[in-house]
Every structure is written in C-alpha cells, then in structure tokens.
Amino acid sequence: MAATATLPSTARRKPVRWGNPVTYVLALAVAAVSIAPVIYVILGGFRTTGQIAADPAGLPRPWVWSTYGSVVGQTVFWRDLLNSTLIAGGTTVGVLVLGVCAAFVLARYKFRGREGMYTYFTLGLLFPAAAGILPLYLLLSDIHLTDGYLAYLGVIIPQVAFQLPITIVILRPFFAAFPMELEDAASIDGTDRLGFFWRILLPLSRPAIVTIAVLAFVASWNAFLLPLLVLQNDSLQTVPLGVLNFSTEHSQDTAGILAFTSLSMMPALLFFSFAERQIVGGLQGAVKG
Amino acid sequence: MTATQPSVSLADRAPARPAGPRPRVPGRAARTRRKWYEIIGLTGPALLVFTLFVLVPIGFAVYYSLYRWHGYGWPTEFVGLDNYFGPLGAFRDPIFRDGLRNNFIVLVGSLAVQGPLALGIALLLNRRFRGRAVFRLLVFVPYVLAEVTVGIMWQLILQPDSAADSFLRSIGLGGLVTGWLANLNVVLWTMLFVLTWKYTGFALILFLAGLANIPDELTEAAAIDGASWWQIQRHVTIPLLGPTIRIWMFLSMIGSLQLFDIPWVTSQASVRSLGASNTMATYMVEEGFNQRLWSYGNTVAVILFVISFVAALLFQRFVLRRDVDGALTRRAN
Structure with missing residues (x-):
C-alpha cells in the first residue's frame, strides 16, 4: 500500500492500470457485502417456498420460473408501477418548474429581501418533513386532496414542497455562476431577462437540471410515509406500499414475496445504473452548498 | 398567500x-x-x-399539541404543555422515552460505525483501478433501494431459521442465533446493522468523491518528504476531506432523527410498542394516526422537530461554518 504513495510524481499516467491485489480483495469484499442480500432475494424468487424452508441459503434446484411469471401476470404489480411512475413524474415536473423559476430569481435578480428569501427556503433543510406529517394529512384531507384520484396530487404537491429547499440550494450557485457579460450581451441583442433565462440559461444549465430532476424522482420513488397516510385506497398505492401490502397479505408465500420484491427493485436498479453519475454529482453539489 | x-x-x-x-x-x-x-x-x-x-403544518403541530383533541372540529380543550410535561405527557411516557433513546442510539451508532468504516474503505480504495466504475455502482445499490424494500428484504433474511441463521450455523456460529427481530434486547442492534448495510455505501461514495477532489500534488509532496502512507492519510488527506466528512455527519444526523421506514417495516407493531425498536417518528404515526390521538401524536412531532432543528442549527453554527457558507450562518449582504 505504501508503495504507490512513494512513487515519484511522474507516475501520474492516464491509462488506468490494474490496482494491487489488496485493493481488489477489499473492493470485492465490500461489493459482495453490498449486493449479497439483493442476490439472495433475486435467486429466492426462482425457488419454491418448500425449497427455501428446507435450505434457506441454498441455490435454486431446479429453477422455478412460475413465481416470477405469476407476479408479472398480476395487474396489481403493473398498477403499482404505473402509480409510482405518475407520482414520481409529477413530482419531478413540479420540482423542476417551481424550483428552477425560484432559483433563477434568487440567483440573477438584485432586490431587497433576496437573502432573506433564500434563508427562508433553506429552513427546510434543518428539520425532517416528517415532523409536520400529521397536520399535513389533516390539511390535505380538508382541501380534499386525499379523495379519489386527487390523492395523487395529495402526494405530489407536498413532495414538491419537500424537495424545493435542496433544489434551490443546488441550482442557485449554478445559475449565479454565469457571468453578467452573458446577460448583458443578450440584452444588447434585444432579449430581456426572461428571454435570457429561457433561451440561454436553461439550455446551458442542463447538467444541474438533470441532477435535480433525478434527485426528485428518486426521493419520490422511494417515499413511504406520506403515501402511507395519503394513499389509503389500494388502487392508488405506489411500489413501496405495494411491496409491503403483498408481504403482509401473502406472508406464507415466501417465494412469492421474494419474487415480488425483486421485480419491484428492477425499475429502480435500472434507472439508477443510468443515473448514477447525476446522483453522485447531485450529492456532491449538496456538499459544496 | x-x-x-x-x-x-x-x-x-x-x-x-x-x-x-x-x-x-x-x-x-x-x-x-x-x-x-x-x-x-x-x-x-x-x-x-x-x-x-x-x-404551516409545523405551526399546526405546535398548536394541536397544546390541546386535548381527537381530530374532529376545532380544538377547544386547551391543556398548555400538559401533553409534554404533564403526568401523562410525552416526557413521562416510558415508550416515548424509549423511542427517544433509540433515536440517539441510532444517531451515535451510525456516526460511530458507518463513518470510520466508510472512511477506511475510501482511503484504501482511493486510487484508480480497473473496474472502479462497476465497484461504485455495486456499492451504491443498498443506498438506491427504497427503505421499504430493504426492510422487507432483511425481514425475510432475518426470520427465524431463514438465511441468516442458516449462514451462521454453517460457519459454526449457530450459538449466536436468536430472534433477531423479536428478541427485545437484540432488535435495536439488528436494526443498526441493517442501517449500516444500507447507508455505509452512501458515506463511501461521498468520501470517494471528496477524495477525488484532493490534488495528487499534495500527497506526492508529502511522500517525497518521506511521510509514510499512514502519516499522509492522517495529516494531509483526512484534514482535506474534513468538509465532506462534516456534511456527511450532518446528513446522517438528520436522517437518524427522522428514522421511520426501516423500523416500521422490519419490526412488528408489538415489538415497537414495547419500546424495543420504536423511534420518535414511528411512535408519532402509531399514536397520532393509527390510534387517532392527534394531539399526542403532534406533541411527539413537535419534540422531533425541535430536537432536529436545534441540533441542525448548532451543527451549522459550530461545525459547518468553516466549510460552507451556510445559508443560516452567513450574514445577508
């Protein structure tokens, strides 16, 4: 380990080389611990409940495809997926529209009370949104956002609100970093500040906007507490609620729970393997404040 | 408006x-x-x-917590701080106090276990190696899975005579086997284990990203001056990683205080109701929503809010001030 540290500085080479064995042993161990339980769940779905009971940690023998088949054949599974997609999509759109507009003003307008307004939004980072969840539920039911399909909005709108502070904290410095000369040039060319916002700033800010969109989508996709309270009607339930309900309703059917759980993980895993860069970038953005 | x-x-x-x-x-x-x-x-x-x-909901939580109220009509029976300090108030309620204690155990346990673990791994892996991108992806898996999914997954693994028990027996540690999620003395530590599994990857990814921002020249200069690997880590790398570590501590702290999903899913309501694995947030939902004790649930919520807010402000004021121009610590200009 010390060997690499004492290499002379000429050792900075672009082609990535193989690391030393210690690095790999450690990396493999950490990666194995991280995914072993997930692999167990996925493989478990290929076994029968009898097989699992006889040898809990064994491999599928023989491989059974029918459990996965029956989950995929259930409308409940697809309905949950659709609900989650609608709610996470709606939340993302809402966060984008409200967050980008507010961050733009906070970054590029000079006015009295600007820093106060920014501080006001950042208050949301200092306490868990869960603390207000009971009155929030009452408020939502008073304005009928827990009734029928309106319950979608009853989840989406508060989730947009929860996500606004971090969105503004990430976007504002990004928007503020564009040089004033760019805005002046745009105004000389005859476009006003909104035109500058729409035609120049937004297209140039795509990386930051993609990051906040991904963060909002992830937060909504995984959310549990608010949907638990608001989506009392099972036909509106999101994936986390669906998995929980399935596991309590079919508590004897271990293989079925494993199959249902692992299928419900798939969209998230696929999405995240594509968006990993944005998520990490976003977290770093949050770190830099 | x-x-x-x-x-x-x-x-x-x-x-x-x-x-x-x-x-x-x-x-x-x-x-x-x-x-x-x-x-x-x-x-x-x-x-x-x-x-x-x-x-506004936080404001209403404070308001409702000052009344005895069951959720219908407008609250009329003002009881002051009785819900907090009265004979039946939260601070005299042993189950609430258990929840509070559990939150603090989780908070301290998360900081004390995940941080050093992730830091150690990050320092050892702080170099480019082939397959690093794949590694980052795999380590990120526990973090991106929904808490509920993780909870159900571990619940299945930790059930009596399930995978965890049979794994322990196969390596000769069968004597340790216990009701991981049912033994009242063990369940909290089981939960801490699950949380460590879920969130260490998050800390690791943050630390690796922070390490990538430290210029090689600094560690190389120290190496030329004859510093050992450990001296370089101790005196150059870790101090430069300070801001990242402190932000992680902040996020971990707030996360621990609002812990809800994993205890809610992995523990039976009966286990939680005995105070073995409940948290402030699970107790709030249990009492306030399921039992419809609105004012009492809101009392718990307000305590959760105040503790988080004060802890976050203190942390921002005294720990983070040097690192980020914290919005609340910077003078408005």
Missing part, C-alpha cells in the same frame, strides 16, 4: 426615489415594476407551496 406578503411590501418600497410627480419616463419605473412582477411571478408559486405544505 402570506408568503408573498414581504415581497409585495418590498415592492412598494423599492422604487422610492421617483416619489414626486415626475414627467413620465416609460423606462425606469415601468422596468422596476416589471422586475417586481417577474420576481413575484417566478418565486410566488414556490414560496406558496413551500410555506403551505412544509412550514
């Missing part, structure tokens, strides 16, 4: 100079007015939504 109020009053004040009846200059005044329309139009919706759905 109330949220836009300050902006409106500021709007009146801002163009104060052309107060006299000047000849109409279409430029300045109109531009100023237009600017304020834009400011209000663009921030108004965000301010409104944020105020109404994040801050």
